[in-house]
Amino acid sequence: MKITIKDIAKMADVSTATVSKIVNHKDQNISHATRQRVLDLIEAHNYVPNRIASSMITKKTHSIGLIIPDITNPFFPEVARGVEDYANMEGYHVVLCNSDNDLDKEVSYIGMLQEKMVDGIIFTSSSLRNKISKEFLKLQIPVITVDRDITGMKAQGKITVDNTSGAYQGVSYMIERGYKKILHLGGPMTSKPALDRFEGYRKALDDNGIQFDEKLFFEGNYNAQWGYEGVLEALSNKIEFDGIFCGNDMIAIGAIKALNEKGLSVPDDVGVMGFDDIYMATVVTPNLTTVCQPNYQMGYKAAEMLIELIKHPESKMTDVVLKTKLVIRESTK
Amino acid sequence: MKITIKDIAKMADVSTATVSKIVNHKDQNISHATRQRVLDLIEAHNYVPNRIASSMITKKTHSIGLIIPDITNPFFPEVARGVEDYANMEGYHVVLCNSDNDLDKEVSYIGMLQEKMVDGIIFTSSSLRNKISKEFLKLQIPVITVDRDITGMKAQGKITVDNTSGAYQGVSYMIERGYKKILHLGGPMTSKPALDRFEGYRKALDDNGIQFDEKLFFEGNYNAQWGYEGVLEALSNKIEFDGIFCGNDMIAIGAIKALNEKGLSVPDDVGVMGFDDIYMATVVTPNLTTVCQPNYQMGYKAAEMLIELIKHPESKMTDVVLKTKLVIRESTK
DNA sequence: TTGAAAGCGCTAACAT
DNA sequence: ATGTTAGCGCTTTCAA
Numbered sequence: 001m002k003i004t005i006k007d008i009a010k011m012a013d014v015s016t017a018t019v020s021k022i023v024n025h026k027d028q029n030i031s032h033a034t035r036q037r038v039l040d041l042i043e044a045h046n047y048v049p050n051r052i053a054s055s056m057i058t059k060k061t062h063s064i065g066l067i068i069p070d071i072t073n074p075f076f077p078e079v080a081r082g083v084e085d086y087a088n089m090e091g092y093h094v095v096l097c098n099s100d101n102d103l104d105k106e107v108s109y110i111g112m113l114q115e116k117m118v119d120g121i122i123f124t125s126s127s128l129r130n131k132i133s134k135e136f137l138k139l140q141i142p143v144i145t146v147d148r149d150i151t152g153m154k155a156q157g158k159i160t161v162d163n164t165s166g167a168y169q170g171v172s173y174m175i176e177r178g179y180k181k182i183l184h185l186g187g188p189m190t191s192k193p194a195l196d197r198f199e200g201y202r203k204a205l206d207d208n209g210i211q212f213d214e215k216l217f218f219e220g221n222y223n224a225q226w227g228y229e230g231v232l233e234a235l236s237n238k239i240e241f242d243g244i245f246c247g248n249d250m251i252a253i254g255a256i257k258a259l260n261e262k263g264l265s266v267p268d269d270v271g272v273m274g275f276d277d278i279y280m281a282t283v284v285t286p287n288l289t290t291v292c293q294p295n296y297q298m299g300y301k302a303a304e305m306l307i308e309l310i311k312h313p314e315s316k317m318t319d320v321v322l323k324t325k326l327v328i329r330e331s332t333k
Numbered sequence: 334m335k336i337t338i339k340d341i342a343k344m345a346d347v348s349t350a351t352v353s354k355i356v357n358h359k360d361q362n363i364s365h366a367t368r369q370r371v372l373d374l375i376e377a378h379n380y381v382p383n384r385i386a387s388s389m390i391t392k393k394t395h396s397i398g399l400i401i402p403d404i405t406n407p408f409f410p411e412v413a414r415g416v417e418d419y420a421n422m423e424g425y426h427v428v429l430c431n432s433d434n435d436l437d438k439e440v441s442y443i444g445m446l447q448e449k450m451v452d453g454i455i456f457t458s459s460s461l462r463n464k465i466s467k468e469f470l471k472l473q474i475p476v477i478t479v480d481r482d483i484t485g486m487k488a489q490g491k492i493t494v495d496n497t498s499g500a501y502q503g504v505s506y507m508i509e510r511g512y513k514k515i516l517h518l519g520g521p522m523t524s525k526p527a528l529d530r531f532e533g534y535r536k537a538l539d540d541n542g543i544q545f546d547e548k549l550f551f552e553g554n555y556n557a558q559w560g561y562e563g564v565l566e567a568l569s570n571k572i573e574f575d576g577i578f579c580g581n582d583m584i585a586i587g588a589i590k591a592l593n594e595k596g597l598s599v600p601d602d603v604g605v606m607g608f609d610d611i612y613m614a615t616v617v618t619p620n621l622t623t624v625c626q627p628n629y630q631m632g633y634k635a636a637e638m639l640i641e642l643i644k645h646p647e648s649k650m651t652d653v654v655l656k657t658k659l660v661i662r663e664s665t666k
Numbered sequence: 667t668t669g670a671a672a673g674c675g676c677t678a679a680c681a682t
Numbered sequence: 683a684t685g686t687t688a689g690c691g692c693t694t695t696c697a698a
Contacts, residue, residue, distance in 0.1 A: 002473065004675055004676085005675065005676060006675075006676090014685085015685045015686075016676075016677090017677075017684075017685060017686080017687095018683085018684060020677060020678090021684090030683070030684080031684090034684085046471055048447050048448055049448055049675085050448070050450060050674090050676070051449050051450070051676095052385055052388055052394065052450045053389060053674075053675035053676040054675085054676055054677070055385055056385060056386060056389065056676070056677090056689095056690040056691065056692090057675095057676060057678075057690050058676095058677075058690090059690085061385065061449075063428070063449070066429075070414070071404065071410045071413050071417070072410045072612075074407075074612075077404045077409075077410050078405055080404050080429065081405045081431060084404070084429060084430070084431050088430075093445065093446075094429050095396070095427065095429075096399075096413065096428075096429040097417070097426075098414060098417050098418070098421075111381070112426065113426075114381050115382055115383070115384040116384050116385065116394075116396070116426060117383060117384070117385045138379055224615075224616050253616050256618075257616070257618060279405075279407075280613050280616070282557075283557050283586050283587070283590070283613070283617070284617055284618070285590060285593060285617070285618055337692085338691065338692060339692095347668075348668065348669040349693085350668075350669060350670080350693075351667090351668060351669075353692065353693060354668095354693090362668080363668080364667060364668090367668085382691090382692080383690090383692070385690095385691080386674090386690070386691035386692040386693085387691085387693070388674090388692090389673090389675065389690090389691080389692070389693090390674050390691095391674095391692095391693075
């Protein structure tokens with residue numbers, strides 16, 4: 001039989017209230033003698049307080065939900081780690097949910113988390129669906145969204161990165177380095193980041209007096225396969241280009257692979273720029289020049305905002321826009 | 334104010350017991366009329382059952398803890414995904430804990446999870462410390478260890494992969510392909526997998542009549558940096574080798590990088606074999622020949638065993654040893 | 667087919 | 683400095 005606060009109280013010949021105070025360090029008014037006696041008993045009997053019972057009263061579970069599309073996608077482990085690090089520091093647990101960007105799963109997780117009485121939710125999804133917002137609106141707990149917008153929500157926080165200016169910066173750099181015909185292998189245009197990066201790309205072209213050529217723009221998915229295929233497609237369509245601005249690093253890695261196979265050298269024949277700066281970018285040959293996105297920071301900051309909101313539900317969060325940083329390595333000249 | 338089972342009961346003019354039965358689908362004996370009335374009220378008022386209150390009574394939280402060293406390490410996201418997929422299917426939540434292989438953190442997480450009343454724990458750590466087992470022994474809940482041993486535990490499950498035979502297979506293949514002086518850039522020998530892989534390496538050498546040369550064995554960490562440095566060190570020590578068997582893929586990737594920088598071609602001058610088969614292995618140039626470890630499977634299977642143990646605490650689990658598979662790609666000839 | 671009542675393990679006034 | 687008491691929201695016999 002599991003030992004409870006009652007057992008300890010009885011053994012120490014005090015009330016459960018006293019034990020409770022000691023366990024929760026609200027023991028300024030407890031005599032040293034009793035405290036020690038109780039502590040010894042706790043130690044001796046290996047008593048573990050049932051925090052779930054506390055939660056019933058305090059209405060706080062000290063756990064938060066983290067809904068991401070897929071922890072297996074190299075983008076997310078870092079944000080998850082950021083979330084967990086801050087949460088753990090503050091004594092919170094994080095419940096990991098992989099939604100696969102599937103609306104049904106998202107809704108189902110939101111429901112489950114709510115039933116489990118998490119104190120708040122951090123939500124990431126790469127798609128632009130707004131239906132989900134209805135579910136969130138029903139929620140009585142704070143929600144922070146990372147890297148996307150959910151319309152119709154108020155008093156909640158939002159963390160994004162400045163994709164437009166990041167892309168602008170990256171493409172401007174390529175132009176500066178002498179690349180003239182820059183292909184853009186973008187991500188799915190149903191996602192806000194992809195849209196923003198495309199916008200930054202166009203803007204950089206415009207501002208540098210280069211006419212946007214829609215034949216140089218391809219839309220695909222955020223993976224290496226698409227980068228590989230995209231290059232092959234462009235090549236077989238005899239499209240001329242001397243640079244590629246990729247929607248993310250995975251696309252860039254796939255693109256480089258295709259380029260190499262076709263005997264094109266990176267960065268001399270074709271310069272390649274990624275986006276994200278995942279670990280792989282530093283390890284691939286040539287190392288990727290890329291726009292660094294502060295993934296860990298995003299998670300960390302999201303947890304920080306969420307926990308602030310949990311502690312002070314009235315506090316207004318101003319949305320956070322994290323800055324990107326150009327990282328120059330070997331895939332551009 | 335949050336709406337409770339009492340509110341619904343009052344509105345439907347039934348007892349809370351009736352509502353409870355309906356919510357939990359124990360409603361064979363509830364008239365269709367009442368059920369519908371209650372269900373409508375639940376829907377209309379957006380009632381969310383407080384599962385934490387249920388847990389107090391049922392002694393089941395339907396959540397499990399997952400303690401891994403670092404979700405940011407490419408090995409673990411897949412394991413975590415496997416765990417989450419199975420757990421979710423069975424209606425369990427997973428609480429993610431990054432221990433950084435730090436004994437204090439491990440112990441602290443075990444305590445926290447226990448207080449949160451998780452139903453079981455899946456534990457991975459790359460080190461061989463046994464102190465942790467004391468903490469586990471105190472636990473009243475099932476624990477499954479993944480990829481490592483914890484001594485002194487009974488009635489619990491263990492999942493490992495057959496590292497020895499995987500390494501044996503890999504090294505044998507290299508020998509078969511004509512590599513004669515095979516360097517081994519291993520992981521930290523405080524970890525069981527590293528030890529086992531080393532053993533497989535030696536055994537393959539022995540069985541093929543090649544004398545083990547300790548100058549060809551280097552111990553380091555499981556990352557690209559070490560692979561890079563290891564090669565540089567071997568080269569600067571004028572050690573002769575025509576193949577490298579790496580402790581994992583990250584080491585292999587670092588090794589290839591160093592080899593390339595020194596003008597050595599892979600696989601012609603030096604063949605390189607990895608271990609793990611992480612996604613990166615397929616994306617790097619040249620693609621890595623490697624020993625594939627079923628990461629996702631490990632997590633999935635671990636969750637399966639754990640949940641079985643939660644449901645039937647008396648059931649004896651037989652330890653599972655997962656098989657590796659040789660994946661031949663471009664980094665060996 | 668339904669409900670009354672006891673209680674899970676704990677906390678938080680409020681007394682003393 | 684410590685104890686009494688009244689629940690938190692729910693489930694589960696057992697009785698009606």
